[in-house]
Amino acid sequence: MPYGQGRTRGLGAHELGAHGAAVDQLVALGLPVVPGLTVPAGAAASLCDTATAEAAVDLVEQLSGRRIGDAARPLLLRLSASAPTEIAGLPPDLACLGVAPAHADDLCALIGRADALYEVWAATARVIAEYALDVPGALLDDALLDTPEPRARVEVLLSLAAEHGSQPFPEDPAQQLALAARALLARWESPRARRSRKAQRLPADLAVALHVQALRIGPADHSGYGTAVSRDPETGRLSPQGSFFRGVRRSAPPPHTGEPLHRLAGGTALLEHSLLTLERHLRAPVSVDFEVRDDEISLLAASAQARPPLRASVCLAADLARDGALGHEEAVQRVTPAQVQELLHPRLRLTGGEELLAMGLPASPGAATGAVVLSSEHALELAADGTRVVLVAAETTPADVPGMLASAAVLTGSGGIASHAAVVARGPASPRCAAPKDCAWTWPPGPCASGSGWSVRASRSRWTAVPAPCTRGR
Amino acid sequence: MQSAAVDLPDASDEPLTEAVVDLVLRGMWRGRPESEHRPLVDAGLALVKGPVVLPTERAKATAAQILRVPAGSEQEQRITAVYEAFLPVNRKIRDVCTAWQCRPDGTANDHSDDAYDAEVRESLEDVHEAIQPVLRRLDRVLPGSGRYLTALEGALDRFDDGAPEWLASPLCDSYHTVWMRLHQELLLVLGISRAEDEAREEELVTGSRG
Numbered sequence: 001m002p003y004g005q006g007r008t009r010g011l012g013a014h015e016l017g018a019h020g021a022a023v024d025q026l027v028a029l030g031l032p033v034v035p036g037l038t039v040p041a042g043a044a045a046s047l048c049d050t051a052t053a054e055a056a057v058d059l060v061e062q063l064s065g066r067r068i069g070d071a072a073r074p075l076l077l078r079l080s081a082s083a084p085t086e087i088a089g090l091p092p093d094l095a096c097l098g099v100a101p102a103h104a105d106d107l108c109a110l111i112g113r114a115d116a117l118y119e120v121w122a123a124t125a126r127v128i129a130e131y132a133l134d135v136p137g138a139l140l141d142d143a144l145l146d147t148p149e150p151r152a153r154v155e156v157l158l159s160l161a162a163e164h165g166s167q168p169f170p171e172d173p174a175q176q177l178a179l180a181a182r183a184l185l186a187r188w189e190s191p192r193a194r195r196s197r198k199a200q201r202l203p204a205d206l207a208v209a210l211h212v213q214a215l216r217i218g219p220a221d222h223s224g225y226g227t228a229v230s231r232d233p234e235t236g237r238l239s240p241q242g243s244f245f246r247g248v249r250r251s252a253p254p255p256h257t258g259e260p261l262h263r264l265a266g267g268t269a270l271l272e273h274s275l276l277t278l279e280r281h282l283r284a285p286v287s288v289d290f291e292v293r294d295d296e297i298s299l300l301a302a303s304a305q306a307r308p309p310l311r312a313s314v315c316l317a318a319d320l321a322r323d324g325a326l327g328h329e330e331a332v333q334r335v336t337p338a339q340v341q342e343l344l345h346p347r348l349r350l351t352g353g354e355e356l357l358a359m360g361l362p363a364s365p366g367a368a369t370g371a372v373v374l375s376s377e378h379a380l381e382l383a384a385d386g387t388r389v390v391l392v393a394a395e396t397t398p399a400d401v402p403g404m405l406a407s408a409a410v411l412t413g414s415g416g417i418a419s420h421a422a423v424v425a426r427g428p429a430s431p432r433c434a435a436p437k438d439c440a441w442t443w444p445p446g447p448c449a450s451g452s453g454w455s456v457r458a459s460r461s462r463w464t465a466v467p468a469p470c471t472r473g474r
Numbered sequence: 475m476q477s478a479a480v481d482l483p484d485a486s487d488e489p490l491t492e493a494v495v496d497l498v499l500r501g502m503w504r505g506r507p508e509s510e511h512r513p514l515v516d517a518g519l520a521l522v523k524g525p526v527v528l529p530t531e532r533a534k535a536t537a538a539q540i541l542r543v544p545a546g547s548e549q550e551q552r553i554t555a556v557y558e559a560f561l562p563v564n565r566k567i568r569d570v571c572t573a574w575q576c577r578p579d580g581t582a583n584d585h586s587d588d589a590y591d592a593e594v595r596e597s598l599e600d601v602h603e604a605i606q607p608v609l610r611r612l613d614r615v616l617p618g619s620g621r622y623l624t625a626l627e628g629a630l631d632r633f634d635d636g637a638p639e640w641l642a643s644p645l646c647d648s649y650h651t652v653w654m655r656l657h658q659e660l661l662l663v664l665g666i667s668r669a670e671d672e673a674r675e676e677e678l679v680t681g682s683r684g
Contacts, residue, residue, distance in 0.1 A: 087589065088589060138607070148558075196592070196596060196599070199595065307577065307579065307587075309579065377521075380526070381523070384523070398499065398502075398655060399502070401644050402501070402523070405645075418565070418569050419568065423571040423575070426572075426575040426576070
């Protein structure tokens with residue numbers, strides 16, 4: 001059934017899945033939603049049938065006003081699954097359904113980025129080959145190791161399916177969708193997914209709803225996808241914050257390719273309106289996933305932020321109270337004790353005589369002072385005498401681990417928040433580590449609210465790592 | 475990365491060469507009996523700092539020389555191909571460990587949110603699925619490297635048995651500790667510096683393979 005029609009038929013998240021219920025709500029609020037439909041949990045298996053899949057394809061084509069295979073305004077499909085609540089371990093989304101090898105290059109030409117489509121397509125073909133066409137996983141793994149290029153990967157996967165699969169990879173969109181549904185449901189019944197349900201104490205026979213979404217293909221200059229939260233974490237003011245990516249949507253966009261929202265050619269007014277509407281409805285700071293098509297935004301998903309920044313919560317509560325949507329007492333109660341506690345973490349006291357030496361990004365909450373040492377050995381020697389030391393190194397190897405563990409903080413000249421050094425430094429107890437642009441710092445207890453920037457200051461031989469204004473970075 | 479002239483321990487002294495490689499890849503020994511580290515200390519390959527035994531610079535150079543496969547050899551080429559498949563996953567495991575330790579907003583993960591932790595566990599499973607074919611292939615071209623998959627599986631089992639330190643703690647043979655050792659061995663085997671390694675990883679990840 002089309003997005004938005006579940007509620008009128010008396011269906012809830014149990015049948016529609018969390019995603020189906022959430023988009024129903026967006027439609028009810030009058031917000032722009034990506035065209036799509038939900039196959040309710042009880043009937044999910046019916047989508048494996050080609051006739052049902054054909055009806056689903058027709059419906060999405062109608063809803064989106066586009067047709068699969070149309071050269072000027074092409075359409076592909078994305079299949080996803082959702083459970084009644086937000087859980088981990090759902091099968092991966094399968095996008096690019098409906099693409100045929102003969103037309104793929106035309107789509108790439110339209111997008112303007114050759115590899116974008118092939119990467120997503122290869123990921124989908126991999127899952128379908130293993131879970132619906134029964135191609136042995138080890139065979140697929142080996143072939144993909146030998147074939148790093150996305151375009152060649154698709155070719156290899158299709159030929160493996162033809163050679164070792166129960167049938168060749170079909171060109172017909174409805175047959176592709178039916179196979180994709182079979183693959184998702186098989187993946188949901190795989191040992192991995194069962195183990196995951198068990199670990200989360202979910203019922204072993206938990207049913208999922210399936211969702212078929214329009215994937216409208218357009219030029220990368222005017223099309224893409226992104227995420228946004230409603231409030232600036234530093235100021236708490238209503239102002240969409242997030243980033244967007246150009247091209248075909250994928251679950252893990254390549255790093256450093258996100259662009260700030262203000263670069264959206266169509267502006268952020270509609271996004272801001274959507275976020276405001278949702279905030280009023282959910283009475284919480286919200287986050288959304290959105291798609292941009294021909295510079296227009298439509299929503300893919302929306303929810304209350306799981307852990308909103310303190311300032312966002314406080315400002316929203318104040319805004320709602322000012323508008324009369326909340327009583328004053330209730331507004332105060334919107335801010336949780338845990339959030340207030342973040343303000344009470346210890347911080348360093350500066351004399352003003354420090355000299356600023358370096359600035360960078362934090363890899364974890366924390367603050368520390370200590371004597372500078374330049375080797376792991378020296379760190380161990382001084383630390384053995386009870387001296388607090390800050391280990392400074394251009395880079396670290398496993399041999400530096402003992403010195404890192406003995407230090408109050410670690411500063412490395414390379415790496416970053418997710419470097420081995422940062423992981424090690426956060427390892428022993430609660431995390432204390434920060435990574436300036438090209439540096440990683442780390443330190444033991446006395447956590448401070450995490451900073452969005454850090455500075456290193458020195459007075460005589462002591463260095464002090466200082467969080468920038470005690471606010472939460474993103 | 476390597477210094478040119480290092481006196482290798484006598485080739486016939488296999489236990490000593492094995493020990494020095496092990497110490498360098500681990501970065502330290504803790505709680506080993508003196509009988510194990512004394513020969514290394516005597517050979518100038520290790521020093522004792524309180525409860526830990528550390529490799530000397532000479533030990534590091536020695537291990538690098540022992541492990542390095544011949545430059546330009548077919549073996550080097552084949553290991554390089556595996557290493558390039560390893561790098562994008564190497565980025566992912568660090569992201570997973572980081573997500574386990576810190577939430578996306580930079581605050582410490584206090585593990586009070588089961589849904590968040592379950593999500594991280596799922597991404598760990600993705601990493602584990604992705605690294606298995608890579609390690610199986612490495613085992614064919616680098617003798618002895620099969621031990622890494624065994625050790626990673628052992629760490630994962632302990633993690634799933636409710637001991638979370640087996641993901642990222644540097645104080646045990648956690649998933650990350652074993653991984654770091656594997657990474658270090660690859661670098662020494664191929665004679666690749668950390669800086670080259672970082673640049674290559676960035677290139678592969680931004681090209682977004684894997």
